[in-house]
Amino acid sequence: MPNINMIRINSKLEDLFDGKIDVTDHPDEQALFYSRALAALAIMMECGVDADVASKSVTDGYHDMGIDAIYCDDMQKKLVLVQSKWRSDGVGSISQKESLEFVEGMNRIMSLEFDGANPKIIHKIPEITSAIKNMDYQVLSIYCHTGGQDMPPYAKRPVNTLLANTNDDTNKILDFYEIKISDVFKYLASGQEADNICLDDVLLSNWGKVDEPMKAYYGTISAAALGTWFNSYGNHLFAQNIRFYKGSTEVNQGMKKVLQDEPEKFFYYNNGVKMLCKKVIRKAAYGTNNKMGLFSLEGVSVVNGAQTTGTIGTFFNENPEQTEKATVFLQLIDLGDSGENSALQITKLSNTQNKIDSKEFAALDPQQDRLKNELMFSGIFYLYKSGALIDDLIHQVSIDEAIIAQACYQDEVTYAATAKRNIGALTDDIQKAPYKVLFNARTNAFAMKNSIEIMRALDKYLQTHEGEYQGRSKLVLIHGNRFMLYLVLQNLKSNPDFNIKMIAVTDIAKSVAQISPRIILNVVEAMNQVFPDAYPANIFKNVGRCREIIAAMGSITG
Known part of the structure; x- marks a missing residue:
């Protein structure tokens, strides 16, 4: 049959x-x-x-x-x-x-x-x-x-x-x-979208309610309930979060130790969990007071507390009895008709309180994952998640490098100056410029990789030849590195292969070595002409001054 x-x-x-x-x-x-x-x-x-x-x-x-x-x-x-x-x-x-x-x-x-x-x-x-x-x-x-x-x-x-x-x-x-x-x-x-996660009979103790500007409930919940949810839905619980559960990190191991040794105190040591819900329904049961409340949740996503939820879930499998003894503070936010922007803002600001660097919010951008996958086809590993460190320059590039390279790749010098002045401003809001200028559906993985290799080659060249220059000229090599990267890229990105394949690193190094002396000379002469008394460190952080130097040079290519 x-x-x-x-x-x-x-x-x-x-x-x-x-x-x-x-x-x-x-x-x-x-x-x-x-x-x-x-x-x-x-x-x-x-x-x-x-x-x-x-x-x-x-x-x-x-x-x-x-x-x-x-x-x-x-x-x-x-x-x-x-x-x-x-x-x-x-x-x-x-x-x-x-x-x-x-x-x-x-x-x-x-x-x-x-x-x-x-x-x-x-x-x-x-x-x-x-x-x-x-x-x-x-x-x-x-x-x-x-x-x-x-x-x-x-x-x-x-x-x-x-x-x-x-x-x-x-x-x-x-x-x-x-x-x-x-x-x-x-x-x-059950489907593969977070919108499909529904949790019924969620029991909150000592619960409270906030009505404006959007409805929210809060209270304590058994840690075992979180463990059950994690084991049922895994990382789909974190669909709108910046991070999934990271596994056995030092912090997560510390949480496990508390669950093992002092489960009754877990509530006091932990910041709790925040959930966004498309809909929160309070049931009639336990309806006479706030000591207990029964709720039904639709379209659930944990936006703060992924490590807490994942740690409890893995510990629950090992020791359900100890997990039962712990409680967790839980916030339920009913998005209702608030829309995607509210959800994103809540996610961002909730995690900002945990001192997450602004570029970590790039994890919410599908373009970053697209670039990673496209680069992987060529054997290049794009590290765009927090904590990943380059240990193989041949096969790895990082988001830190990509941000600078993409800023200096743009036709407008504004972004190169911003990269020198305040690089964090480039990724401050992943929903709008300047981030969207650097990373969008048209961002080319080959061009990004080639730009990063040019940046590496130029940084090495400037460091190697720094001792050959004196005074203000030497300061240009130090403080004008991003401005010169902008100029080098404007010259080299015209290569017909730039957007269609990864140019050999040796060829890039030769091109950079060939063009850099002339660019350095032109920048120093233009700077001395336009800003003879200004300190170079301040010149290259200022968009207006960078534009004046370009104007004095006459041309940024050729």
């Missing part, structure tokens, strides 16, 4: 991934499409990305090292490894042989052993290496299958051995969990 759940899963996977999963190696094997789509779906479920991004994570094929999908989640600081098995009848589990193959693949990835790996894995070596070397990252392994039974103990033994050999009491580097047909069906049936 056909399994109706499998029929529905088949249909949904086709809707999500038709034309997106690469099956060119075996175009006639439908089961292969479903297996690879299942691996991509596991990435969607864990990381909250869309089908297009998840599809590109698939590595299944000959010489895949037992790994069917790899995704580096910068937001959660996790390297996610997936093995998938398609059971067309919806029954069965994982064999010990299949488990051993996955464990061997995990071992090789963590050891950075890629000999014989297929091109899809080779292509991901830069991001894999970066994650493995980064002490903040965790490796998360997922076995996703459409069988109905849990992995039997004998099959899970190799996984448990690897976990024991990798982790210790204080540092959890590697984690593992299993996704079965029931999990897949539930996820696909």
Whole structure:
């Protein structure tokens, strides 16, 4: 008898991934499409990305090292490894042989052993290496299958051995969990948008209410309730947040220790959780006073408190009894007809109170993720999330570099002067200029990467040759670096290859070395002519003065 759940899963996977999963190696094997789509779906479920991004994570094929999908989640600081098995009848589990193959693949990835790996894995070596070397990252392994039974103990033994050999009491580097047909069906049936998250029978203690300018409720809630929600919805709870749950960080480990040792005091040590809701309905139960209140929430997203929610969720799995003893302060904001702008403003200002740098709000901009994915096709890892540090100049670029390079790439010198005067102003509001001038749908990933390499080459050139100049001329090299980057870029971005491919770093260095002496000379002469007595540090922060120097130079190109 056909399994109706499998029929529905088949249909949904086709809707999500038709034309997106690469099956060119075996175009006639439908089961292969479903297996690879299942691996991509596991990435969607864990990381909250869309089908297009998840599809590109698939590595299944000959010489895949037992790994069917790899995704580096910068937001959660996790390297996610997936093995998938398609059971067309919806029954069965994982064999010990299949488990051993996955464990061997995990071992090789963590050891950075890629000999014989297929091109899809080779292509991901830069991001894999970066994650493995980064002490903040965790490796998360997922076995996703459409069988109905849990992995039997004998099959899970190799996984448990690897976990024991990798982790210790204080540092959890590697984690593992299993996704079965029931999990897949539930996820696909409930939809993938945050708007679909509805929480019923939310019980608030000692609750209060605010009516203006928009309705909000607040009170305390059992930490176990947060744990249940996180385990049900995972990172989809944080769809409108700047960050997902980051895993085993120092701060999150501290929260776990409080839950373990002093759960009754968790409320006093923690700032609580803030949720945006499309609709908040107060139920009639417990309606006579404010001691207890029962609520129904529609379209839920945690916009402040992702680390609290995720930490409680993971601890709840380990120790539900201790979690029950803790309470958390919870704010529920009913957006009603307030719209997207109100939601974004609440998200921004809530997190600003936690001293988040303004550029971190770029995490809310889908253009940043687009640029990351486009650069990754060329083997370049774009670090645009907070805390990521460059340790491989060949294969990595950062948002800090991109902001400066994009500012100096623009035709108008205003943005280059702003980059020198107050770089934070460039990312102060991701909804409008100057940020939208630098990063928008027309921002070209090749041009951005080439501009960054020109910036690196020019910075190196200026540092190397600084000793050859004296007095005000030397100060130009120090304080006029962004202005000169603007001038160099205006000259070099006319290269016909600038927007269509990544120019070789050696060629960029030669071009920069060739043009820089003339630009330095022209800037120094124009500055001395127009501002003979002004201190160079102040000149290049001022848009008007930069324009006067350009006018005195006569031309910024040639």
